[in-house]
Amino acid sequence: MTTTPSTFTRPELICPAGTPAGLRAAIEAGADAVYCGLQNATNARNFPGLNFSVKELTEAVAYANARNAKVLLAINTFPPAGKFDLWKDAIDTAARLGLHAVIVADIGVAAYAARTYPELRVHLSVQAGASSPEAIRYYCEEFGVKRVVLPRILTVTEIADIHRQIPCEIETFIFGNIGMMAEGRCSLTNYITGISTNMDGVCSPAADVRYEETADGTLTTRLGGVMIDRFGCNESAGYPTICKGRYTCAGKSEPYYAFEEPLTLNLSSLLPDLMRAGVTALKIEGRQRSRAYVKAVVSAYRKAVDDIMAGREVALDSLIALTEGSKESQGAFRSKTWR
Amino acid sequence: MTTTTPSLTFGPVLFNWKPEAWRDFYFRVADEAPVDTVYIGETICSKRAPFFVTLFDEVRDRLVAAGKTVVFSTLSETVLKIDRNLVESICAMEGAEIEANDASALYYLRGRPHRIGPLFNAYNEETLRALAAKGAHHVCAPVELPGTSLATLCASAREANVTVEAQVFGRQGLALSARCYHARAHGRTKDSCQFVCENDADGLDLTTLEGKPVLAINGIQTMSYDYLNLIAEVPALAAMGVSALRLSPHSCDMVKVAKMFRGVLDGAIEVAEASRTLDGLNLSAPYSNGFFHGKPGYSLQRAAD
Structure with missing residues (x-):
């Protein structure tokens, strides 16, 4: 294990792999590990054209192993009663193919993995919403969880504090979409479309998204008949999700982003602090993103982490161009005034 | 197959009511509401809890004296030290029945009898067994x-x-966040909120840019705009073996709501008649039942026979 003269350990860079080509791009760009999902409801990015068949996953593991990279399988949705077998199959597949770890959220799925494959490494997904030391310890003690992916709602100081109180590793998001709602605890998409983020693995399904342009160049975005936002011809329109929509309410004269503006999380400037806080793994969001995007983001962060470890200055300007609408945010991580 | 008649419950008050209004609601429940079990406790925001915790004893005593089972519900999202302290103190209550709404409560409750609340994800038979x-x-x-x-x-x-148990009446909790949306709507943060959520007894409605109300804000919680109403589904719920039906408290006449569900459960009131009475509550939002029917949650489906 490499360490600098200061106090931190070299963190793993965990990168998204939406497709086999994306997986290869991420590993070539310097990912220490990639995470992916199967082509069904067992993962939280269950989009058409995305994810891996069992054959592709088998090949991906071989490709990664040959390059010293790890493959993690996200099995991080919540099986509705009566459909649990699909999630069992996913765990069985992960164990059979020798995946480095499974990332799970549901108690039943965690219990099945721990009971059936005691040697299989279990990570607790951000979808489990474990945000306190007691909650994390519960999962560690009951299901042998080795790593927790923390919700994007904590400050760096709070992450450091949690690190001192739990027996497992910490993985935290550093770049990508900002989930405004506690992950795994949001039924907004199901409320509007009848498709559940927790049970079907889809947030804001493309089939229910509409873009309507009027003669004056105004663009309206909708999800399942509900207007999410309206943009002038000079504004860039974000993908419509309920938590990034504009609304009115009593006592407010103007429409406003009731939850959050469309922003991208970018923690490049907080990287040294996160590493000092005891974070083992830095996660980049975006399995739904293009290969070019993954390559650009992973390369930039690979260089940043290596620069920090070598005591060099970090420059990450190139990442700003990749953020939604060129607006970026440190979300909850910098200060509790975000709340 | 024989089925037992489900019991009727009041879930915890999810909104930041004035402490006296909160206490008086439960006193009236004790005196008049035909429910079997009453859940009390702050599940949304630990900043609100001190106002209610001091009233726990008198409210519990009054409910127990009226023959109700009293269960204490824990906080749904535990992040800060005050959140953690609140969960720990509720779980440490001697002889109390506790409903867990997050995994930190389970950390304290495992190994002794407890309940699981609707804000903790228990979706399937394997989770239930574990x-x-x-x-x-x-x-x-x-x-x-x-x-x-x-x-x-x-x-x-x-x-x-x-x-x-399954919720059958009231706005449905759809999402939780670390950010307080009530504070945000007033240009404040969670730390500087000055308890603005106390102005909205049933939540703060959010309306789309074309004037359609869709959601309601309750502190860190986002709720359905419409009110869940499964009165027509009561026979189906009983037949499938649901043991308890939860009414989620609002500022409307909850005693009347409880009487309608009780009447249908007991076979004393026809579903159609109970529906008409519930329609006459003059709520600010329509009813929905979509989730139960596997449809968009906001929609209103005709109950299957």
């Missing part, structure tokens, strides 16, 4: 679980000696 093995004997299903899955959950719950 929780039961650690002492859970009663599970309130997540609001979005469709009726078909609820039926499967009930069947496996019987084998595991667990009873299942």
Whole structure:
């Protein structure tokens, strides 16, 4: 294990792999590990054209192993009663193919993995919403969880504090979409479309998204008949999700982003602090993103982490161009005034 | 197959009511509401809790004297030290029955009898078995679980000696966040909120840019604009083995709501008549029942026969 003269350990860079080509791009760009999902409801990015068949996953593991990279399988949705077998199959597949770890959220799925494959490494997904030391310890003690992916709602100081109180590793998001709602605890998409983020693995399904342009160049975005936002011809329109929509309410004269503006999380400037806080793994969001995007983001962060470890200055300007609408945010991580 | 008549419950008050209004609501419940179990406790925001905790004893005593079972519900999202302290103190209450709404409560409650609340994800039979093995004997299903899955959950719950509850009335909790949206709507943050949520007894409505109300804000919680109403589905819920039906408290006449559900459960009031009475409550928003039917949650489906 490499360490600098200061106090931190070299963190793993965990990168998204939406497709086999994306997986290869991420590993070539310097990912220490990639995470992916199967082509069904067992993962939280269950989009058409995305994810891996069992054959592709088998090949991906071989490709990664040959390059010293790890493959993690996200099995991080919540099986509705009566459909649990699909999630069992996913765990069985992960164990059979020798995946480095499974990332799970549901108690039943965690219990099945721990009971059936005691040697299989279990990570607790951000979808489990474990945000306190007691909650994390519960999962560690009951299901042998080795790593927790923390919700994007904590400050760096709070992450450091949690690190001192739990027996497992910490993985935290550093770049990508900002989930405004506690992950795994949001039924907004199901409320509007009848498709559940927790049970079907889809947030804001493309089939229910509409873009309507009027003669004056105004663009309206909708999800399942509900207007999410309206943009002038000079504004860039974000993908419509309920938590990034504009609304009115009593006592407010103007429409406003009731939850959050469309922003991208970018923690490049907080990287040294996160590493000092005891974070083992830095996660980049975006399995739904293009290969070019993954390559650009992973390369930039690979260089940043290596620069920090070598005591060099970090420059990450190139990442700003990749953020939604060129607006970026440190979300909850910098200060509790975000709340 | 014989089925037992489900019991009727009041879930915890989810909104930041004035402490006296909160206490008087429960006093009236004790005196007049035909419910069997009453859940109390602050599940949304630990900053609100001090106002209610001091009233716990008198409210509990009054409810118990009226023959109600009293259960204390824990906070749904535990992040800060004050959140953690609140969960720990509720779980440490001597002789009290506790409903867990997050995993930090389970950390304290495992190994002794407890309940699982609707804000903790218990979607399936394997989860139910794992929780039961650690002492859970009663599970309130997540609001979005469709009726078909609820039926499967009930069947496996019987084998595991667990009873299942489902919400049948009131706005539905759809999402939680670390950010307080009530504070944000008033240009404040969670720390500087000055308890603005106390102005909205049933939540703050959010309306789209074309004037359609869709959601309601309750502190860190986002809720449905419409009110869940499963009065027409009561016979189906009873037939599939749901043991308890939860009414989520609002500022409307909840005693009347309870009487309608009680009447239908007891066979004393026809569904159609109870529906008409519930329609006459003059709520600010329409009814919905979509989740139960596997449709968009906001929609209103005709109950299957």
